[in-house]
Amino acid sequence: MPEPQEPEGVIAATGMGGAMDLAVSEGASLEGAGPEGGPSGGPAGKPRSLWSDAWLDLRRNPVFIVSALVILFLVFISLWPSAIASGSPLKCDLAKAQQGSSAGHPFGYDGQGCDVYTRTVYGARTSVAVGVLATLGVAVLGSVLGGLAGFFGGVWDSVLSRITDIFFAIPVVLGGLVLLSVVTSNTIWPVIGFMVLLGWPQISRIARGSVITAKQNDYVQAARALGASNSRMLLRHIAPNAVAPVIVVATIALGTYIALEATLSYLGVGLKPPSVSWGIDISAASPYIRNAPHALLWPSGALAVTVLAFIMLGDAVRDALDPKLRG
DSSP: OOOOOHHHHEEEEEETTTTTEEHHHHHHHHHHSSSTOSBOOOSSSOOOOOOHHHHHHTTTHHHHHHHHHHHHHHHHHHHOOGOOOOOOTTOGGGGGOOOOOBBTTTTOTTTSBBBHHHHHHHHHHHHHHHHHHHHHHHHHHHHHHHHHHHOOOHHHHHHHHHHHHHHHTTTTHHHHHHHHOOOOOOHHHHHHHHHHHHHHHHHHHHHHHHHHHTTTTHHHHHHHHTOOOOOHHHIIIHHHSSSSSHHHHHHHHHHHHHHHHHHHHTTSSSTTSOOHHHHHHHHGGGGGGOOTTHHHHHHHHHHHHHHHHHHHHHHHHHHOOGGGOOO
């Protein structure tokens, strides 16, 4: 007689994010399909998962490599800006206002006599911190609310859908002008809180649709028939197969949040001096664009490169995690 199989052994995930019920003989035939396990086989002869396939594709994608290197450099100077900028971003000399590049000051000086290079380097810390923290908050809140709505459905799903419709109707920049204009704090937390408040509905919609699709798969139905609890089905069977779209959208949105912080700071309702931000520097340099264009071009260029790097990274991750785009 064959030995009884454990419930966990009955459900086996495929390498494309879905799952299927495998008998013992079928599982053995897959594991022995050639020295490398066939086209999607791993080094041990087992089928590769979605994530291992995605990582293999990403390592061969030059767009991912370039964007990842740029982001790693931004993270490095955000954590240790003094490694490449020895001065203080708040040290200014009006006698040098609007002067061009010189020895030790390759980007020149702004309208207040501050070193543009030092302020550009230190501005990366604020932008990256706001983007990462806002993205984490949006991803966690949106994923939890959307995932629960998609899994349980019913009244909870209907209420959440109507709430997200209300938030989608609020213009982001106009909402920032209204909500942040009454905030007097000079920290990054009000800006992050505003982004999370208006950003979670998008992730919620993505997570809801992904969970609804995943819970209809055979492996989830099999787990339910075997008596798995709701929390076990969500955490073990549904979440790993529904999280890919959330990661893609969150990665692209990170660059958007960096641009949004700069926009709000430029309009005077985001970060405020003495905080160092690319948006603040762009706003301060705008009146002097004819006399000192360098003070505007360098922080603007840094902002553009940062946003582009995160968008390119998100596109590369999307291509790697979407099975339909595989050859």
